[in-house]
Amino acid sequence: MVALLVFVLAVVAIPRQALWAHALAGSLLLGVIILAELPAGFVLRRMIVEVPILIFALLLPFFGRGVTTDVLGLTLSIEGLWGAWTILAKATLGVGASIVVSATSTVPDLIRGMGRLRVPRVITAIAGFMVRYLDIVAGEFSRRRVAMASRGYEPRWLWQTGPLAQSAGSLFIRSFERGERVHQAMVARGFNGRIPAYGEEKVAARQWLIGLAVPGAAVVLALLAMPVL
Amino acid sequence: MSEPSLEVSGLSFTYPDGHEALRDVDLHVHHGERVALLGPNGAGKTTLLLHLNGIFRPSSGKVRVAGLDISDDSLMEVRRRVGLVFQDPDDQLFMPTVGQDVAFGPANFGIEGEELERRVTEGLGAVSMLGAVDRAPHHLSYGERRRVAIATVLAMRPEILVLDEPTSNLDPASRRELIEALRGLPITQLLVTHDLPFALELCPRSLVMDDGRIVAADTTVEILSDDVLMKTHRLELPYRFDPRRLGD
Numbered sequence: 001m002v003a004l005l006v007f008v009l010a011v012v013a014i015p016r017q018a019l020w021a022h023a024l025a026g027s028l029l030l031g032v033i034i035l036a037e038l039p040a041g042f043v044l045r046r047m048i049v050e051v052p053i054l055i056f057a058l059l060l061p062f063f064g065r066g067v068t069t070d071v072l073g074l075t076l077s078i079e080g081l082w083g084a085w086t087i088l089a090k091a092t093l094g095v096g097a098s099i100v101v102s103a104t105s106t107v108p109d110l111i112r113g114m115g116r117l118r119v120p121r122v123i124t125a126i127a128g129f130m131v132r133y134l135d136i137v138a139g140e141f142s143r144r145r146v147a148m149a150s151r152g153y154e155p156r157w158l159w160q161t162g163p164l165a166q167s168a169g170s171l172f173i174r175s176f177e178r179g180e181r182v183h184q185a186m187v188a189r190g191f192n193g194r195i196p197a198y199g200e201e202k203v204a205a206r207q208w209l210i211g212l213a214v215p216g217a218a219v220v221l222a223l224l225a226m227p228v229l
Numbered sequence: 230m231s232e233p234s235l236e237v238s239g240l241s242f243t244y245p246d247g248h249e250a251l252r253d254v255d256l257h258v259h260h261g262e263r264v265a266l267l268g269p270n271g272a273g274k275t276t277l278l279l280h281l282n283g284i285f286r287p288s289s290g291k292v293r294v295a296g297l298d299i300s301d302d303s304l305m306e307v308r309r310r311v312g313l314v315f316q317d318p319d320d321q322l323f324m325p326t327v328g329q330d331v332a333f334g335p336a337n338f339g340i341e342g343e344e345l346e347r348r349v350t351e352g353l354g355a356v357s358m359l360g361a362v363d364r365a366p367h368h369l370s371y372g373e374r375r376r377v378a379i380a381t382v383l384a385m386r387p388e389i390l391v392l393d394e395p396t397s398n399l400d401p402a403s404r405r406e407l408i409e410a411l412r413g414l415p416i417t418q419l420l421v422t423h424d425l426p427f428a429l430e431l432c433p434r435s436l437v438m439d440d441g442r443i444v445a446a447d448t449t450v451e452i453l454s455d456d457v458l459m460k461t462h463r464l465e466l467p468y469r470f471d472p473r474r475l476g477d
Contacts (some may be wrong), residue, residue, distance in 0.1 A: 024364075053328050083441055106365075107325060107365070108325035108326045108329070108363075108365065111325055128323075128324060128325045129323060131325060132323055132324070132325060132365075132366065132367065133323075135317055135367045136367065174437060178320060180317075181315065181317070181320040182320050182321075182323050183322050184284055184315070184320075185278070185313075185315050185321045185323075186323070186333075187284055187308070188282050188284060188311075188313040188315075188382075189308065189333055189334035189337060189381065189382065189385065190308045190309060190334060190337035190385070191333075192305075192335055192337065195333075195334070196333065196336030196337060196341075198328070198329050198332035198333070198336055198345065
């Protein structure tokens with residue numbers, strides 16, 4: 001997670017004129033994706049989250065101010081073009097890196113990682129509970145929808161969604177009751193307000209080195225590309 | 230006779246809304262015994278269980294676990310001694326991985342390091358679930374989750390294991406695996422169940438509870454063979470099931 005943060009910060013720090021530095025950072029990322037044996041289709045599908053940002057980026061050259069240039073008969077703002085390029089490059093690299101981290105780490109690992117980075121225990125516990133019970137609540141909700149559909153309920157319009165809202169409400173009550181039962185089960189095993197740590201072995205220096213190799217390289221790239229150097 | 234693992238005397242409990250859930254309950258379970266607690270829905274079985282480790286406190290009467298009275302001072306020790314396994318494993322397994330969940334109990338009682346690892350291995354091993362140590366609970370089957378839920382309390386090395394409806398929602402094969410797992414545990418057990426053949430198979434002795442009272446205590450064969458008792462307290466055996474023939 002540290003590696004992801006450093007990588008993203010480094011990419012953001014690369015001056016926008018330094019096309020070569022972006023290209024190198026991109027190939028670093030590509031290298032990691034290939035090393036991790038992530039299928040291309042998987043990565044591309046997950047990149048869809050970037051689309052709204054890209055649309056915004058593509059609009060920039062049309063609405064940007066200042067000096068303009070003509071490309072294929074379109075009058076585009078040079079400032080806007082640079083802006084679009086910056087967003088495009090940095091967003092793609094950032095999203096790509098996040099996908100690598102999320103695809104190669106399990107959720108418990110990520111939560112443990114947060115714990116190691118001194119994220120307060122309460123926050124990591126809440127994150128853990130959320131992951132654990134989101135699945136169950138979502139499952140319950142979809143079973144209810146199936147049960148409703150089986151009795152002919154197919155809401156098409158907003159005014160038909162009443163039962164759905166009621167169902168969500170009763171689901172909330174049920175989740176609350178489940179919370180009470182979970183708490184009883186925790187108390188029964190001696191819970192006293194503090195979630196004990198377990199399985200948080202120390203990370204070897206070697207692992208830190210391996211983990212930070214790629215972001216380290218990106219930092220070097222960013223430094224090299226700084227115009228002052 | 231030695232100190233019983235569990236001794237309940239004159240226990241009564243009234244919910245804040247006035248509902249009288251337990252009336253003058255007496256029962257005991259001896260060390261190493263396996264006892265079934267039978268009774269229809271709403272008889273007060275789950276309420277009773279929540280008294281055994283002090284989650285609920287009696288309106289009157291007493292609960293003793295291996296000679297220890299439940300009080301504010303003894304509460305933690307009582308909770309370590311009584312391994313309560315809840316009916317819905319999803320209520321019991323809340324940590325991101327199975328291993329972390331099994332470690333939760335013993336860690337609360339101050340166990341750490343290698344000893345904690347040993348407890349996790351021991352608990353999961355006892356129910357043949359060692360392979361699941363790094364898996365997330367929601368990726369396990371229902372039967373596997375139930376067995377892991379048992380491991381989470383075994384890791385505390387309790388004096389008595391108390392299970393609430395352990396066979397509910399299990400398919401026959403998972404039920405069989407659970408029976409074998411319970412049979413292999415050398416520990417005092419109190420099993421609350423509607424599954425009468427299950428009770429007959431595992432427990433030489435049974436208690437029947439109805440309307441907040443213990444209404445019968447006898448050998449399981451005798452209880453299941455008493456047609457009047459069975460009918461009065463809404464207990465029913467599977468079609469053509471004869472406990473007398475299967476009991477010996």
